[in-house]
Structures are given as structure tokens and as C-alpha cells.
Amino acid sequence: MSVSQTEFHAALLDAKAPVPKGLMDAYDQSAGRRFSVYRNNVAVSLTEAMHQAFPVITKLLGTQNMDGLSGIFLRQHPPTSPLMMFYGEVFPDFLANMPQLSHLAYLPDVARLELALRRSYHAADSQPAPADALAVSPEEIMRARLEFAPSMQVIRSDWPIHAIWRFNTEADAPKPSTGAEDVLITRPEYDPAPHLLPQGGADWIAYIQSGDTIGEAFEKAAADTLDFDLGPTLALLLQGGAITSVTIERLES
DSSP states (O other), X not given: XXXXXXXXXXXXXXXXXXXXXTOBOTTXXXXXXXXXXXXXXXXXXXXXXXXXXXXXXXHHXXXXXXXXXXXXXXXXXXXXXXXXXXXXXXXXHHHHTOGGGTTOTTHHHHHHHHHHHHHHHHSOOOOOOOTTTTOSOHHHHHTEEEEEOTTOEEEEESSOHHHHHHHTTSTTOOOOOSSOEEEEEEOGGGOOEEEEOOTTHHHHHHHHHTTOOHHHHHHHHHHHSTTOOHHHHHHHHHHTTOEEEEEEOOOOO
């Protein structure tokens, strides 16, 4: 009696499922015990992968609770790739759909921040634009179009996710207060780092990504956020090596 891949896969990812009937080892003996050991090793490895991918979520919930969530997540969302860098991609949505965690409404966005850090780490390499690429007149800066590194990420949230992340990863970090926060992730020296964006910064970056010039994006961001200051956002991008190309439009004669 042969065992189908579907049956084997389903039993492998569910500790409560019975060992597939007819499963034999290399010695043509029942592989029940060997299969149970193998199944346990797979579950332990994937649980550990979740701890490593979402350390702040693990700290917020506690190791035991994270272990339990990882088991539920494994059964609902088994790996779709042999590469562990992709495991947990839908974990933020999984958290958002857990009624038991509805009182911790900030958890999905904290998970999205951690996921963005991982994506930044594994993103393709790129070469930052020359340091003097924007050493031009203010008029020319406003006509410039920018391209960003694949490692750059922006996460927007109604919750203080940057403060929560800092409080759980940095010694002596201040306790989070209430309020929305947008986060920019850059990867200088191949080490992803999250930065709190000033109000309007995420909007400005989004306008740039849609093809606007610096000036066009500034006008739109300033219309949304009256006191928007371009300087801090542009400085974070430059310091993080997130700008890879600067193209200055020529004025028509």
C-alpha cells in the first residue's frame, strides 16, 4: 500500500494526525516511530524559524505562546518554498485574523515591521548614488527624480511600531506612547535599520516611487501635511544609501 504525497505532507505538518498507513522504512518495516521523530524535528525547526524571524513578537507574547501560535500557523500555512527566508510571509495577516489576539491590535503591524527588516536583509544588492549627486542648486534638486534601493522598505501603521520595536530590542529605550508611526528601513553596510519617519515622509516617498520629481512630491506631501519638512526624510535616505539614482530633468529652452 503506497502513501500519496498529499497524505504524507498533511500528516507531516499535523502532530495530531495518524502516521500514514503503509509507510515503510528502508528495511521494509513500519516507519511509524521514525516518522514521528521526523515530524517532530520538522515542527521544531519551523518553530525555531518563526522565533528567529519574529523576535519582537516572540518577546511580546512569550516563548510558550509563540510556540503554540507557530504550530497553528504551520498547519494553516505550511511552507511553500524550501528557502526559510520566505517562511512566515503571511504571519502578519494570520495574527490579524486571530480573535484571541484582537486586544493586541498592534501585533500585526509589528510583525510587518519585522518581516520588512527580513525582506530588506535578503533584497538584491545595489550601488548608492554618488555622495554629490544632489550637490546642485535648489532649483535642480526640485527637478530631480530618484530611484531607491531594493532593500529600502516603508511600513505605515496606526500604532507606534517603531517605539514598540525599540523598547523590545534596545536597552534603556523609552516606553512606547500612543500614536501612529511610519518607519523607513535602509540597509547601510548590509545591516537593515529601521528609522522613524517624520510626518509626511512616507507620503513623499510614495509620490517619488510613483514617478514624481522631488518638487512635485514635496508639493503633494505638503498639501497633506502642512508642516512637512523634506530635509529629515531626504537625509535618512542619503545616510542609509537608499538612493541609487538621481536624474535631473532639463528645462525646455
